[in-house]
Amino acid sequence: MNRFNKILFVADGTAGEKTALTKTLQLARDIKAKVSVIDVVEAAENFAITDVAMDMISLQRQLLKIRKEELVALAKSAKPRGSTISIPVIIGEGKDFIEIVRTVEKEGFDLVVKASGKPHVTGMLFSTLDMNLVRKCPCPVLILKPRKKISHSKILASVDLRVKDKTDRNMDRTILELAASLASMEKGKLHVLHAWHVAAEKRLKNRKGVQAAYKSLSTMLRDMRKVEKTHLEELAGEYAVGSADTHLIKGEPENVIPRFVRSKRIDLVVMGTVGRSGIKGFFMGNTAEKILNNINCSVLAIKPAGWKTPVK
Numbered sequence: 001m002n003r004f005n006k007i008l009f010v011a012d013g014t015a016g017e018k019t020a021l022t023k024t025l026q027l028a029r030d031i032k033a034k035v036s037v038i039d040v041v042e043a044a045e046n047f048a049i050t051d052v053a054m055d056m057i058s059l060q061r062q063l064l065k066i067r068k069e070e071l072v073a074l075a076k077s078a079k080p081r082g083s084t085i086s087i088p089v090i091i092g093e094g095k096d097f098i099e100i101v102r103t104v105e106k107e108g109f110d111l112v113v114k115a116s117g118k119p120h121v122t123g124m125l126f127s128t129l130d131m132n133l134v135r136k137c138p139c140p141v142l143i144l145k146p147r148k149k150i151s152h153s154k155i156l157a158s159v160d161l162r163v164k165d166k167t168d169r170n171m172d173r174t175i176l177e178l179a180a181s182l183a184s185m186e187k188g189k190l191h192v193l194h195a196w197h198v199a200a201e202k203r204l205k206n207r208k209g210v211q212a213a214y215k216s217l218s219t220m221l222r223d224m225r226k227v228e229k230t231h232l233e234e235l236a237g238e239y240a241v242g243s244a245d246t247h248l249i250k251g252e253p254e255n256v257i258p259r260f261v262r263s264k265r266i267d268l269v270v271m272g273t274v275g276r277s278g279i280k281g282f283f284m285g286n287t288a289e290k291i292l293n294n295i296n297c298s299v300l301a302i303k304p305a306g307w308k309t310p311v312k
Contacts, residue, residue, distance in 0.1 A: 001027070001181040003110070004140075007035045008090075010100060010114040011071055012129060016146025020115035021078040023150040025085075027113075030185055035085075036109070037075050040092035040099040041067055064091050097132035101311040104139055113142045116298075125296050134273055134292065134301045138309040140178075145267075145298045152268040152298060153188045155179050158257055158291075160272065161194050161231050171272050171304045172235065178300060179270040180239040191264065192236040193247045195256035196228055225250070254290035261295045268298040274307060 009024050011017050021037070028035045041064055068091045075087040092099035104112060117127020125145060126134070133141050144150055157179035159172040176192065183190035198221060229248050236246040249256045261269060273288040292299065 001031045001178060001185065003178075004031060004033050006107070006109045007033050007111045007113055008100070008104060008107075008109040009035055009037045010112060010129075010133070011037050011039050011074055012096065012114070012117075013039075014115045014117050014127070014146070017115040018074060018078050019146060019148065019150055020113065020144040021074065022080075023144060024113045025078060025080065025083075025087075027185075029080075033111075036088040036090055036107075037071050038090040038092060038100060038103060039067055039071055040094060040096040042096075043094050060093075064093065067091055096129050097136060098311050100133065101137050101309055104137060105309070105311075110139050111142060112137050112139060113144065115146050116143050126292060126299075131289075131292070134299075136309050136311055138303065138307060140303070141301045143299045143301070145296070150298070151188075152182060152186045154191070154264060154266045155183045155186070155188050155268045155270065156191045156193055156257075156261065156264070156266045158253070158269060158271040159192060159194050159232070159235065160253075161228050161235070162196065171302065173238075174305075175270050175272060175302055176235065176239045176241075178302070180241070182268065182270070182300070188267070189245065190239075190241055191245050191247060191260075191266070192232070192239075192241050193249065193257065193260055194228065194232050195249050195251055195253040196224075197250060197252050198224070253287050254294070257291050258294035261297060266297055268300065269295060270300045271302065272304070273301040274303055 007024060007028055009021050011021065014020075025035055027033070041060075043060075068089055071089040071091070075089060079085065079087070090103060092103060100112070103109070112133060114130060114133065116125045117130050126143060130143050134143070157176050159175055161172070179190055179192075182188070198217070225248065232248050233243055233246055236242075247260065249260065257269070257271075260266070269291075271288065271291070273292075288301075
């Protein structure tokens with residue numbers, strides 16, 4: 001976690017954000033990082049009528065002033081008792097995630113933290129702003145599940161050994177490095193998981209006349225599992241994770257990971273959020289999105305090195 005020097009905490013009025021900010025300040029203290037707090041106020045509409053336009057400008061200025069005062073009060077209330085640290089407050093104006101991303105780019109923040117938005121009726125933990133930040137923010141994003149006291153006693157590092165690209169291999173190491181660091185700071189238990197599957201297997205199972213091919217595939221799957229198990233244990237071993245906490249589970253990640261999170265009562269998932277299909281783009285991987293829609297815990301979302309935001 002010492003790779004983070006400037007943390008931007010997003011305060012949008014979400015319930016539980018004071019606890020989340022307190023947690024962020026504790027983290028910043030441990031890694032000797034600086035924290036700023038930001039909120040974005042929607043821009044006032046433009047009116048052709050002069051008198052109305054002037055009134056709107058006046059109201060907007062008052063709203064910005066009030067919101068800044070609220071953020072200053074929030075920052076003060078979240079600070080440890082007796083602390084004299086300074087917490088700068090930033091008020092943006094415009095579309096929330098766009099202004100936050102622009103601030104990250106302009107000011108060089110290397111971690112964004114936010115309390116998760118109000119849960120949807122579907123049970124999803126993340127709000128629209130949460131998801132937009134995870135999709136489009138160039139630096140890692142930590143979304144904290146609100147609780148009376150936020151702690152992460154069980155942490156999951158989700159890695160993907162199928163990739164061959166050097167950037168993706170480095171990303172797995174970044175995921176593990178951050179997860180191991182957090183587990184150490186929180187005195188928590190670290191699990192490492194790789195979900196694997198072969199897409200052709202289901203097709204071969206459900207078709208007649210391919211018994212020989214399926215037998216060959218079964219042999220290949222057995223051999224593949226041995227190889228992936230070795231690679232996973234080697235990678236996890238670099239971060240002192242024992243075999244008992246290293247999990248190679250057959251199945252599609254969007255099914256395996258949420259099920260594992262529920263069964264082990266994971267508090268925090270550290271995972272990549274850009275598709276690793278070899279296609280370079282600006283959109284969050286479809287698999288990652290499905291996983292986030294089906295878990296109910298804190299998430300630290302990581303992008304590959306060199307990834308560029310689509311926000312201009």
